[in-house]
Amino acid sequence: MQAVQQGDGDAFAVLFDRFHRLVLVTALKIVRDVSEAEEVTQNVFFEIYRIAEKFDSAKGSLKVWLLQYAYHRSINRRNYLVLRQFYNRPEIDEVLDWEEGTQGPPQLFSQEIARVVKEALGTLNEAQKRTIEMVFFEGLTLRDVSEKTKESLSNVRNHYYRGLERLRNCLTEEPGAVRRDEAVSFGEVNHVKA
Numbered sequence: 001m002q003a004v005q006q007g008d009g010d011a012f013a014v015l016f017d018r019f020h021r022l023v024l025v026t027a028l029k030i031v032r033d034v035s036e037a038e039e040v041t042q043n044v045f046f047e048i049y050r051i052a053e054k055f056d057s058a059k060g061s062l063k064v065w066l067l068q069y070a071y072h073r074s075i076n077r078r079n080y081l082v083l084r085q086f087y088n089r090p091e092i093d094e095v096l097d098w099e100e101g102t103q104g105p106p107q108l109f110s111q112e113i114a115r116v117v118k119e120a121l122g123t124l125n126e127a128q129k130r131t132i133e134m135v136f137f138e139g140l141t142l143r144d145v146s147e148k149t150k151e152s153l154s155n156v157r158n159h160y161y162r163g164l165e166r167l168r169n170c171l172t173e174e175p176g177a178v179r180r181d182e183a184v185s186f187g188e189v190n191h192v193k194a
Helices: 009-031 034-050 062-083 092-096 110-122 126-136 142-149 153-172 180-193
Strands: none
Touching (some): 009 034, 110 153
């Protein structure tokens, strides 16, 4: 850790190799989702690298220090996901594997699914659409998107999560239902006319 504090990248690589599984398992037990646990792990090690000079071996071991960061960041992420109702979504297998004779959505053909996805993506603004396409279709991480688009990571995350929320709303709203943003626009128009 002293070498990391002096800016030695190789020492940080050794530290990552030695402790990344511990941090990942801790995050996974708390957030209960592999991709979210991986994101937490990346954030923990990024933060550790950034604030390495704050580590004091007299106060405790490196392992305990890392676990504290992993635990707190995982709890924060879980709270964020609960707030966004991440854990209330049905799994894709649950939606697509309906037994015959049960009440459930009809099985969509691949062309219909492609049309629905295209329409849903059309509801996004350009930044949200670009971010979601880069993550899902190109397999980039949010950090990669940030570097590629020269936008801050917080902006990219904002585009990503707002885009996902808009897609979720678009795909789950009732046909013919007036969306909240349309209702506001309609109300504003009526108010202006009055």
